[in-house]
Every structure is written in structure tokens, then in C-alpha cells.
Amino acid sequence: MSLPGVTSDAAELEPPDAAVPGLVLLVDDEPLLLRSLRRILEAEGHRTAMAASAAEAVRWFHDPDLAVVLLDLLLGPTHGLELLDRLRAERPEVEVIVMTGDASIESAVGCIRRGAFDYLAKPFGDIYRVKTIVAQALERRSLVQRNRELEEELRGRGAAPALIGNAPPMRALQRTIASLHHNESHVLVQGESGTGKELVARALQANSPRAAEAFVPVDCGALPETIIESELFGHEKGAFTGALGNAGLFRIADKGTLFLDEVGEIPPSVQAKLLRALQHKEVRPVGSTSTVPVDLRIISATHRDLAGMVKSGAFRTDLFYRLNVVRIEIPALRERREDIPLLVHHFLRKHAGERSPVEGIETDALELLSRADWPGNVRELENVIESALALARGPKLGVADLPRSRGRAGVAAPSLEHLPLDLQAYEHAALERALRESRGDARVAARQLGIGRSTLYRKLAHHGLAGRSHRDDSELTIR
Numbered sequence: 265m266s267l268p269g270v271t272s273d274a275a276e277l278e279p280p281d282a283a284v285p286g287l288v289l290l291v292d293d294e295p296l297l298l299r300s301l302r303r304i305l306e307a308e309g310h311r312t313a314m315a316a317s318a319a320e321a322v323r324w325f326h327d328p329d330l331a332v333v334l335l336d337l338l339l340g341p342t343h344g345l346e347l348l349d350r351l352r353a354e355r356p357e358v359e360v361i362v363m364t365g366d367a368s369i370e371s372a373v374g375c376i377r378r379g380a381f382d383y384l385a386k387p388f389g390d391i392y393r394v395k396t397i398v399a400q401a402l403e404r405r406s407l408v409q410r411n412r413e414l415e416e417e418l419r420g421r422g423a424a425p426a427l428i429g430n431a432p433p434m435r436a437l438q439r440t441i442a443s444l445h446h447n448e449s450h451v452l453v454q455g456e457s458g459t460g461k462e463l464v465a466r467a468l469q470a471n472s473p474r475a476a477e478a479f480v481p482v483d484c485g486a487l488p489e490t491i492i493e494s495e496l497f498g499h500e501k502g503a504f505t506g507a508l509g510n511a512g513l514f515r516i517a518d519k520g521t522l523f524l525d526e527v528g529e530i531p532p533s534v535q536a537k538l539l540r541a542l543q544h545k546e547v548r549p550v551g552s553t554s555t556v557p558v559d560l561r562i563i564s565a566t567h568r569d570l571a572g573m574v575k576s577g578a579f580r581t582d583l584f585y586r587l588n589v590v591r592i593e594i595p596a597l598r599e600r601r602e603d604i605p606l607l608v609h610h611f612l613r614k615h616a617g618e619r620s621p622v623e624g625i626e627t628d629a630l631e632l633l634s635r636a637d638w639p640g641n642v643r644e645l646e647n648v649i650e651s652a653l654a655l656a657r658g659p660k661l662g663v664a665d666l667p668r669s670r671g672r673a674g675v676a677a678p679s680l681e682h683l684p685l686d687l688q689a690y691e692h693a694a695l696e697r698a699l700r701e702s703r704g705d706a707r708v709a710a711r712q713l714g715i716g717r718s719t720l721y722r723k724l725a726h727h728g729l730a731g732r733s734h735r736d737d738s739e740l741t742i743r
């Protein structure tokens with residue numbers, strides 16, 4: 265299915281190439297004018313898309329390639345100014361050129377004040393002037409981008425991972441991360457499974473004064489209570505194999521950042537020792553009589569309601585306050601659905617290999633994905649795109665390529681009528697199967713089950729399957 269009135273193939277993927285200047289969206293309710301503009305701009309080598317109404321235009325607002333919008337101000341029921349404001353708010357990096365028959369100076373000035381790049385009065389005295397203005401808008405855009413890149417390089421932020429999202433809470437999150445770049449406070453990141461807690465932790469680290477130092481992740485939910493203390497603080501007698509086990513992660517992360525993932529799973533006995541280490545900035549390796557100084561920043565993450573755990577006594581209040589100097593909450597994906605198209609494009613680029621026949625996604629498939637609830641959040645969405653890509657024949661992902669559970673139209677869910685209602689038993693069986701099929705590889709098993717690795721570890725422990733995985737694959741004990 266293609267969008268009415270839209271002839272561009274902009275939803276398809278272009279190879280990342282600095283020479284491709286981005287997409288020019290033409291918004292006007294006069295089809296004739298749209299076509300002439302398109303002809304002129306395409307002759308200049310621009311990629312264009314056309315929209316004959318506000319509703320059609322809005323569909324392109326989240327296209328990551330969108331670079332310039334030529335916007336008719338007198339656009340049906342939704343006045344173009346509203347679209348201008350929306351674009352400025354949602355895509356501040358996109359340049360907008362307004363066009364209108366109302367060639368009064370006030371409206372021109374008003375638009376520029378509201379953030380438009382320039383103004384074209386209709387009827388055009390010289391329609392070819394549009395070439396010059398679009399070229400200038402693209403030029404400014406690339407200058408702004410280049411400046412931003414240089415600034416980031418100067419601040420040593422080159423390696424910061426891409427945190428995709430334009431929804432207001434995600435933009436607020438990006439601003440928080442940027443504003444913390446001189447700050448070394450401990451940070452607590454809260455969010456449901458798969459919302460991007462680790463990604464945010466890495467972004468915080470890459471954007472901090474400790475960016476050049478180590479980032480050491482430790483999954484507290486995956487470590488059995490008996491070894492967590494020596495993993496964190498080290499062990500005198502070297503009873504554990506490998507230097508990691510001996511030195512302890514605190515010392516490995518010295519001067520850098522320690523990422524305590526699933527911090528809510530740390531047992532009370534270790535909570536006390538963790539608090540001591542943070543208060544005194546030193547650790548005492550298990551079995552040792554002396555302490556070792558450490559200097560690190562702790563970023564911790566949890567999907568749990570840690571404040572609630574404090575109230576119920578499951579988590580130490582004093583430790584909570586130490587860890588929770590800055591708190592970051594990542595909203596669930598269903599609370600920021602407008603980010604789904606951006607994320608889908610991002611994951612298509614990330615996972616479509618060079619030889620993949622897939623170049624984009626059909627609109628109806630994208631709409632289906634945007635409507636789904638995503639209990640496993642961004643991770644689940646990424647898994648769906650990755651597995652759809654593996655089987656799709658292209659050139660665009662369609663509804664038929666998506667897994668049934670994503671609400672594929674016309675395909676009924678398998679009937680559960682004759683099965684016993686015992687969720688625990690299903691979960692146990694699913695875990696066993698995933699362990700078997702992945703040969704104990706936590707990464708693969710978690711992906712198959714559509715859950716995060718820490719959730720997997722927790723569930724394995726709950727079902728008494730944890731020991732087995734530790735024996736099968738040492739990777740399961742850490743990371």
C-alpha cells in the first residue's frame with residue numbers, strides 16, 4: 265500500500281552516504297503546483313515527496329531523512345502555521361520554507377519569527393527561485409549538523425550511542441543527558457524491561473568527564489548471592505577463575521563507571537557492603553583485612569519500583585539515596601508511540617545487511633507496528649524487525665512478514681481452549697526449550713523469548729534452572 269498523493273520512495277532505505285542531501289517534502293493542495301515543483305527539484309537531483317493535505321504531510325514528519333519542507337500556508341482546515349509550529353517542535357533540525365498567496369510582509373515576518381527558514385510568495389514571479397532557496401536551506405542544515413558534530417567531538421562524545429526518539433519525554437531525556445556532561449553524580453535509571461536502560465547508561469557515560477575510562481556493566485540479577493560480593497569487591501585467595509573474579513569489578517571500573525544493572529536484585533547482605541564502599545570510596549576484598557581505595561561513578565538501573573522496595577524494607581533507604589542522586593525514568597514504548605516509525609527505520613538500517621533485499625517498510629505494516637502495545641518495549645520491537653528481516657523477500661517489509669503476535673490481520677491466535685491454565689508451567693517449558701535451542705547462550709535464548717537478558721536470568725533463577733545455565737555457559741554468570 266502506498267500513500268495517496270505520494271510518489272516518492274522516501275520510506276525506502278538509502279545507503280548512508282554524505283552525498284545524499286535528504287528528502288524534500290512538498291506540501292500544497294494544488295496538484296499542478298506540486299508537480300511542477302517536483303519536476304524542478306528532481307531535475308536538480310533532490311529526492312522529493314508530495315503531500316496534498318495536512319494529514320498526508322504529517323505522515324512524513326517522522327521520516328528520518330526529512331530535511332526540508334516546502335509548506336503552503338493556506339492548507340485546508342489545518343492552517344499551515346500549525347504544521348510549521350509542529351515541525352519546529354518535533355523536528356527542529358528540519359528547515360521549513362513557507363509558500364503562500366498572502367504575500368503580506370507581516371505573515372512573512374511572522375513565519376520567520378516562528379522558525380521558518382525563508383518565504384516564497386505565490387504566485388511565483390520566478391518558480392525557479394525555489395531551486396536556490398532549497399539549496400540554501402540544505403546548506404544551512406548541513407552547516408548546523410557539522411557544527412553539532414564538531415562540538416560533540418570536542419566534548420569527546422563521538423562514541424555516544426544513538427538514542428532514537430523525538431517524543432517529548434525522549435527529548436527531555438536527551439536534554440538531561442546533555443546537561444549532565446560535567447556531572448559525576450550517581451544516576452539511577454528506571455524503566456520497564458527493554459526500554460533502553462543500558463543504552464541510556466552508556467550514553468551518560470560517553471557524555472561524562474569519565475568518557476575515556478572504563479564502562480563496566482554488571483548484571484546484579486544474574487549473579488548468585490554467594491558470589492556477588494566477590495565479583496564486586498574482589499577475592500583475596502583467587503578462588504574464582506580469571507582476573508575479573510579476583511580483582512573485583514569495583515577495582516576494574518576504578519576511575520570509570522560501574523553500571524549496576526538490576527540493582528534491585530542485590531541481596532540485603534551485599535547492599536550493606538555496597539553502601540560502605542560508596543560512603544568510604546574503598547573496597548575490602550573478600551578474605552582480606554585491608555581496604556583498597558576506589559574512585560568511580562555508579563549508574564544503576566532497575567525495572568522495579570525501588571522506592572516501593574525501600575518502603576517495604578526490601579531495599580536499604582540509605583543505599584537508595586546514595587544511588588538515586590539523579591533519577592532518570594524512561595517511558596514505556598506504548599507511551600511514546602510517535603517514536604515507533606523512527607525506531608523502525610533505525611532498526612531496518614541497523615539490521616538489514618548489505619545483501620538484504622529489504623529497502624523499506626510498507627505503510628500498513630508500519631501502522632500495525634505503531635498500534636501494537638509492546639510489553640517488551642524497544643527491545644521487542646527491535647527483535648520483531650530483526651526476525652522479519654531474516655525471512656522477508658523485499659523490497660519492502662509487509663504485514664505478512666510480521667510475526668502473528670503483532671496483530672497480523674486475518675490470522676487467528678492459536679486456540680488455547682484445550683490446554684491447562686498454568687502459566688508457570690508454560691514459562692518453565694519455554695525457558696527449557698530456549699536454553700536447549702540456544703545451547704545455553706543467554707543472548708540467543710533471551711532474544712528467542714523476546715525478553716532481556718536480566719529478565720531471563722531472573723526467570724531462570726525462579727524456575728531453578730539457573731545452575732544449569734551457569735554450568736553450560738560461563739557467559740551466563742556475568743555480563
Ligand SMILES: Nc1ncnc2c1ncn2[C@@H]1O[C@H](COP(=O)(O)OP(=O)(O)OP(=O)(O)O)[C@@H](O)[C@H]1O
Pocket residue numbers: 426427428429455456457458459460461462463464567610642643646715716717718719
Ligand atoms: N531509544 C533507543 N534508540 C535506539 N535503540 C534503542 C533505544 N532504546 C532501546 N534501544 C535498543 O533496544 C535494545 C534494548 O535496550 P537496552 O538493553 O538498553 O534495554 P534495557 O532497558 O536495559 O532492557 P532490559 O530491562 O531487558 O535489560 C538494545 O538493542 C538497544 O540498543
Ligand SMILES: [Mg+2]
Pocket residue numbers: 461462525716718
Ligand atoms: Mg538491560
